[in-house]
Amino acid sequence: MTVVTRFAPSPTGLLHLGHAYSALLSHDAARAAGGRFLLRVEDIDRARCREEFVTAIDDDLGWLGLDWERPVRRQSAHMADYQAALDRLDAMGLLYPCFLSRRELDAALSAPHHRPMMGPEGPVVVDADRLLPEAERAARLAAGEPYALRLRMRDAVARAGALTWHDDGHGRQTADPAAFGDVVLARKDTPASYHLAVTVDDALQGVTLVVRGEDLFQATHVHRLLQALLDLPTPRYRHHRLLTDPEGRRYAKRDRSLTLRALREAGGTPSEIRAMIGL
Numbered sequence: 001m002t003v004v005t006r007f008a009p010s011p012t013g014l015l016h017l018g019h020a021y022s023a024l025l026s027h028d029a030a031r032a033a034g035g036r037f038l039l040r041v042e043d044i045d046r047a048r049c050r051e052e053f054v055t056a057i058d059d060d061l062g063w064l065g066l067d068w069e070r071p072v073r074r075q076s077a078h079m080a081d082y083q084a085a086l087d088r089l090d091a092m093g094l095l096y097p098c099f100l101s102r103r104e105l106d107a108a109l110s111a112p113h114h115r116p117m118m119g120p121e122g123p124v125v126v127d128a129d130r131l132l133p134e135a136e137r138a139a140r141l142a143a144g145e146p147y148a149l150r151l152r153m154r155d156a157v158a159r160a161g162a163l164t165w166h167d168d169g170h171g172r173q174t175a176d177p178a179a180f181g182d183v184v185l186a187r188k189d190t191p192a193s194y195h196l197a198v199t200v201d202d203a204l205q206g207v208t209l210v211v212r213g214e215d216l217f218q219a220t221h222v223h224r225l226l227q228a229l230l231d232l233p234t235p236r237y238r239h240h241r242l243l244t245d246p247e248g249r250r251y252a253k254r255d256r257s258l259t260l261r262a263l264r265e266a267g268g269t270p271s272e273i274r275a276m277i278g279l
């Protein structure tokens with residue numbers, strides 16, 4: 001089977017050394033296997049994404065010596081694909097509208113009488129619709145108030161049954177998406193969420209090996225569930241370590257001096273970048 005990998009940045013800032021590491025690992029994995037390497041622009045969040053950063057991704061990765069197949073898939077041009085996936089999940093009765101904002105949900109979850117389910121990162125949202133009386137939900141729906149769509153996790157897990165996936169570094173994993181609670185699949189402001197778009201796209205693009213940072217390891221539990229519900233194939237996963245700066249902090253968009261742009265303007269070369277990140 002041809003190995004197909006991808007690098008899927010969000011154009012919300014300039015690429016830094018951490019991105020270069022991820023992109024090169026993904027690119028090199030495809031090349032080593034005689035496979036295909038794709039670039040995908042994850043720009044569904046219109047408020048945070050900027051066109052200048054899309055251009056910068058193209059320039060910076062090209063300068064680094066990567067080459068990828070064209071045309072590049074841009075998520076913002078494929079909202080109908082995510083809608084079709086939502087429609088399927090809705091037809092299974094697995095989605096519900098949630099009107100409450102993050103702040104309102106946090107307040108409800110920390111109310112003294114409430115015993116929230118705990119996930120790896122604190123309390124998780126379960127049955128968020130039931131936090132509002134039915135009459136109020138109906139009134140808000142009738143008034144056209146915006147809502148997010150959440151997955152009824154309990155029902156989704158029951159429907160999908162036991163699931164596993166393979167991580168190159170950690171071996172066979174048993175999916176445990178329940179710890180995420182009722183994840184948002186369509187946001188109030190964007191009719192898709194990261195979890196949904198990334199799962200649909202990896203399948204539509206025929207990605208067989210997902211190479212990405214270990215900060216997304218947990219998210220794979222949710223992606224595996226969505227694959228099962230939507231009858232999509234499951235790629236292999238390789239979650240790589242996250243690079244840190246000399247102070248031991250993860251590279252982030254705030255590290256201006258370590259963007260590929262700044263390093264290149266300071267006279268750096270692609271082979272020096274590879275040496276800096278140990279590749």
Ligand code: GLU
Pocket residue numbers: 008009010042198211212216
């Ligand atoms: N777009 C995501 C990010 O920039 C990465 C998605 C993925 O690799 O699954 O963090």
